[in-house]
């Protein structure tokens with residue numbers, strides 16, 4: 001359960017007149033399910049990279065549960081990310097030559113936390129995302145299959161934070177729905193804070209806060225009231 005607080009964040013790249021991301025203040029409660037929307041180039045991926053600790057922050061604070069990740073060295077940020085964040089990025093970051101199962105387990109093995117229980121959970125997740133061949137090498141997979149491997153990997157350690165960039169973009173309706181179910185059920189079970197950049201209207205409707213970016217600024221922020229079951 002981790003809340004996020006961003007303050008005075010500005011992200012610039014050399015040669016650009018204005019920052020690509022500029023957020024004065026943003027708070028996300030622990031356990032929220034946030035949809036991040038906005039047109040192409042509005043800053044969604046940049047914001048996800050920043051809150052995942054993938055990119056260094058030079059101006060501002062990005063505080064997850066009291067820890068300002070902008071102040072961490074790269075090595076400590078990497079360790080913090082491995083312990084706290086499940087990531088599904090657009091280019092998946094899978095390792096060619098390894099099977100689906102080995103890709104799902106690789107981060108846990110690198111962090112030396114792989115156990116027989118975790119291997120069993122990896123197998124179950126692969127099945128849940130609808131992959132029939134856990135031993136298949138990822139480079140022979142379709143884009144949609146690779147996406148599902150990346151999702152299973154992100155959810156393996158029931159992370160406190162789940163960050164996904166267009167997680168249903170390569171999937172048909174049925175698999176998109178299954179991936180949405182899985183992200184939401186793992187997030188609910190682990191109390192994870194979920195932040196998803198998406199254009200998928202069905203996915204957006206399943207999330208309880210909608211933040212809209214334009215030109216690197218927040219131009220919309222709506223919390224949808226929970227409907228009692």
Ligand SMILES: Nc1ncnc2c1ncn2[C@@H]1O[C@H](COP(=O)(O)OP(=O)(O)OP(=O)(O)O)[C@@H](O)[C@H]1O
Pocket residue numbers: 013014020038039040041042043044045046047
């Ligand atoms: N390393 C970089 N150097 C220069 N400009 C960059 C860099 N990375 C991102 N940008 C610019 O920052 C802006 C925001 O990019 P970003 O990828 O965050 O947008 P996005 O909303 O995720 O877009 P899309 O929906 O097309 O993926 C864009 O104008 C992009 O060209």
